[in-house]
Amino acid sequence: MKQPASEAQHGGPDAAATSEPPTPATTASSTSAARSTEEKGGWRALGLRLDVRNLSLLGVLAALIIVGGITKPDQFLDTNNLQLVLTQASVIGVVTVGMTFVITSGGIDLSVGAIVALASVWATTLATQEYGFAGILFTAVVVGLGCGLVNGLLIAYGGMVPFIATLAMLASARGLALQLTDGKTQIVTVNSVLDLGIPDSYILGIPPLVLVFAAVTVIGWLVLNRTTFGRRTVAVGGNAEAARLAGIDVRRQRLYLYLLSGLCCGIAAFLLIILAGSGQNTNGNLYELDAIAAAIIGGxxxxxxxxxxxxxxxxxxxxTTITNIFALNNLQSDVQQIAKGAIIVAAVLVQRRTLRNGEA
Amino acid sequence: MSGITKIFPGVRALDGVDLEVQAGEVHCLLGQNGAGKSTLIKVLAGAHQPDGGVITWQGEEVTLKSPVAAMKLGIATIYQELDLVEGLSVAENIFLGHEPTTAGFVVRGREARSSATALLKRLGHPEIQAHRPVGSLSAAQQQIVSMARALSHDVRLIVMDEPSAALDPDEVDNLFRVVATLTADNVAVIYISHRLEEIRRIGDRVTVIKDGRTVAVALPAKETPTREVVALMTGRNVEYVFPERPAPTTAAPAEPVLRVEGLARHGEFEPVDLELRPGEIVGLAGLVGSGRSEILETIYGARKPSAGRVLVNGTPLRPGSVPAAVRAGLGLAPEERKAQGLLMLESVTRNVTVSSLSRFARIGWLDHSAERAEARAATRELSLRPDNPDVPIRTLSGGNQQKAVLARWLLRGCRVLLLDEPTRGVDVGARAELYAVIRRLADEGLAVLLVSSEVPEVLGLADRVLVLREGRIVHRAPAQELDEHRVLDLVMEGSPTP
Structure with a gap:
């Protein structure tokens, strides 16, 4: 078991090169390489499960790329299409990073889609647009943080179940978004914002949105794996009572986590504004399900x-790749949904098996 | 049942237990906490599979593969934590899983209710209405419902695990009447209790188990003297080796590091005063439910006191705040190690460093190698095995898991250690080592408050002992002035027997 896993660590970065962010495998193998052989064993043992799981997802991704390449060789592997896939992944990806923290802590945030919608419409009102680029970015982030603060206070200090508190936020944030826009699409007229969406702004062929996504991923990985905040998040999720009795301020940690999720929603809303050139109360529809599903199949x-x-x-x-391939092959969204459902089931079954083997 | 053996990872919970119960008798099962009573009844209920031994039921050898299999044979178990569905009615609970139906799925509610009423009447509790939701009943009434459920399956043997623990004296009388009704119908009852006087009142025969072994089979419950029973429960096969206490010094005693003043919680324990000096181990002896863990957790800030305060080095702690207590230098090794103490998915290192994370961090950034090195130093200090801080904590034995919890506080540099049942689930052999570690920590200047329901442990390890009964400290004395019988008398009867 150990040998293929350690090879996977070296294979990981190459295969993931398309997605930009460095995998933890690179960092883990380079740090552990610095240690003596005897000490390395445990590191590998801990990293093993993650690697196996990431590897199987990489396999699925590779298979999808092959399927895409075979069915639509000209269109799928085209640079423009790959840029499109990554850009589309960026908005939901940023939300998913925040969601991953919340789920790791044993919570759930059902309000992410609604917060994205509310932040995107609030940041694109005529009044906000008068303040230009900074006004839009600032408003999106502050609205996201504000919603996260309410979620966090209700859950951490109000003793509400995360499911209920964020469900309530989902309903009210969507309602408020509708009230602000009256159901109308708010066109963005600030050119400095719109410019970030056009190919002229691409850096070395990479859209700025994707760079933001990459940055959020790297920062998210570092925070989760290399900081006290990340460690406390895992401890609270693993055993909240033990974490509390070990002296961790569990409530404050929970508050911060929902704030973090709100922040990610604010950033995602800003990316969506760039991408769509507008703010709409229907934005971010079902993001909560996509983000939860992505985090769960991720392990x-x-x-x-x-x-x-x-x-x-x-x-x-x-x-995102599935959606793209299905669209290129003119398959309807109903088929997409069925495929997504099947993937979630398969991934969770695999996860349960690996977990059970690990516990044995 | 004979020669029943059950091995958990790292612990031999049952090591050849024999138990024989006759129809129509009340057979009492006695033993201290951790003796293996709960494990034994779980084997009997089909919840645990034994690793050895034979179960014979009405002359035939049987295997109890699942709780359902045990139920089918006619064995019902009423656990301390009742397993009723609060939202359902009394009748629905009684017939849960075997409702009288028409055509296989339409529940005949009226019939269920009338059968339930008949059962409750048979148990002498016609006042419990079959249509009421179980959640609205008192604890005693819920217990009756639980028994009615057992009876609804033509049961031949009912196991009751500490049924009187949550009951008032009147309710206990009621319970005993019910037990008498059952045995009159030739149903056998296995009755587990800590209270010797109850066993005397309703028991026919007594089996005593200790350290996973049967030490006495089928003693007559009414005639055997208390002293003999207590001696059987406590007499040691394995002599525990307790570390020596430091020689008494003539120097003036150090200032207390921890002072508890009038600390109380409504319904849990009455005002407690105590002082703890550096280098001292103070033991709190008492039964489950006497308020020992509650006192410890309240001192630690995990529960909010209704009165009183806790001072560390003369400075009062913010009540009900664990982070404040930890900052002030308190550390707790909780009673339920897995549920309250450990992060079971994590490595030893991460379990040890969880309370001192900021030590390895600069503006939140963790230095993994420093973290690992210090965790290793702390675990080596306590000779934790295996000597590899990267292994997952769940692979360790109970004793080594406990050492990891101690290492956590050692690393944190704590000054007052609160230990709640530190040797629960720890192999007999590993205990001596743990005792030595605790004594050494005290010698190095730590103040230790030790809670244990194992009286020899408190007497052997502590310098001073506080005896607790029903939320009240009933006796204080240096450990050398007490013996096991005296303390057991105190915790069980409340007053020393002559």
Whole structure:
């Protein structure tokens, strides 16, 4: 078991090169290489499960790319199409990074889609647009943080179940978004924002949106794996009572986590504004389901205590690639939905098997 | 049942237990906490599979593969934590899973209710109405419903695990009447209780188990003297080796590091005063439910006191705040190690460093190699095995898991250690080592508050002992002035027997 896994660590970065963000495998293998052989064993043992799971997702992604390449060789592998796939993945990807933290802590955030919608319309009102680029970015982020703050306070200090509190936020944020727009699409007229969406702004062929996504992923990975904040998140998700008795301020940690999710929604809303050139109250529809699904198939435990940013990002890429391939092959969205459902079931079954083997 | 053996990872919970119960008798099962009573009844209920031994039921050898299989044979178990569905009615609970139906799926509610009423009447509790939701009943009434459920399956043997623990004296009388009705119908009852006087009242025969072994089979419950029963429960096959206490010094005692003043919680324990000096181990002896864990957790800030305060080095702690207590230098090794103490998905290192994360971090950024090195140093200090901080904590034995919890507080540099049942689930052999570690920590200047329901442990390890009964400290004395019988008398009867 150990040998293929360690090879996978070296194979990982190459295969993931298309998605830009470095995998933890690169960092893990380089740090552990610095240690003595005797000490390396445990590191590998801990990293093993994650690698196997990431590897299987990479396999799925590779298979999808092959399918795409065979069915529509000219269109799928075209640079423009790959840029499109990554751009589409960016918005939901940023949301998924925040969601991964919340789920790792044993919580859930059903309000992400609604927060994206509310932030995108609030940031594109005529009044906000008068303040230009900074006004739009600032408003999107602050609205996201504000919603996250309400979620966090209700859950951490109000003692509400995350499912209920964020469900309530879902309903009210969508309602408020509709009230602000009156159901109308708000066209963005600030050119400095719109410019970020056109090919002229691409850096080395990479759209700025994708760079933001990559940055959020890298920062998210570092925070989850290399900081006290990340460690506390995992501890709270693994055993909240033990974390509390170990002296961790569990409530404050939960508050921060929903704030973080709200922040990610704000950033995602800004990306969506660039992408669509407008703000709409119907934005971010069903993002909560897509983000949860991506995190789960990535290997984050819904019960908390184990989370992987790389897995979540791979999950997002798998879903976005499927959507793209189906669209290129003129298959309807109903078939897409069925395929997504099947993938979620398969991934969770595989996850349960690996987990059970690991516990034995 | 004979020669029943059950091995859990790292612990031999049952090591050849024999138990024989006759129809129509009340057979009492006695033993201290951790003796293996709960494991034994779980084997009997089909919830655990034994690793050895034979179960014979009405002359035939049987295997109880599942709770359903045990139920089919006619064995019902009433656990301490009742397994009723609060939202359903009394009748629905009684017939849950075997409702009288028409055409296989339409529940005949009226029939269920009338059968339920008949059962409750038979148990002498016609006042419990079959249509009421179980959630609205008292604990005692819920217990009756649980028994009615057992009876609804033509049961031949009912196992009751500490049924009187949550009951008032009147309710206990009622319960005993019910038990008498059952045995009159030739149903056998296995009755588990800590309270010797109850066993005397309703028991026919007594089996005593200790350290996973049967030490006495089928003693007459009414005639055997209390002292003999207590001696059987406590007499040691394995002599525990307790570390030596430090020689008494003539120097003036150090200032107390922890002072508890009038600390109380409504319904849990009455005002408690205690002082803890560096280098001292103070033991709290008491039964389950006497308020020992509650006192510890309240000192630690995990529960909010209704009165009183806790001072560390003269400074009062913010009540009900664990982070404040930890900052002040308190550390807790909780009673339920897996549920309250450990992050079971994580490595030893991460379990050890979880309370000192900021030590390895600069503006939140963790230095993994420093973290690992310090965790390793702390676990080596306690000779934790295996000597590899990267292994998952769940692969460790109970004793080593406990050492990881101690290492957590050692690393944190805590000054007051609160230990709640530190040797629960720890193999007998590994205990001596743990005792030595605890004593050494005290010698190094830590103040230790030890809670244990194992009286020899408290007496052997502590310098001073506080005896707790029903939320009240009933006796304080240096450990050398007490013996096991005296303490057991105190915790069980409340007053020393002559």
């Amino acid at each position: 984050t435990l819904l019960s908390g205590g184990r989370g992987t940013i790389v897995g979540s990002v791979l999950g997002v890429l798998v879903f």
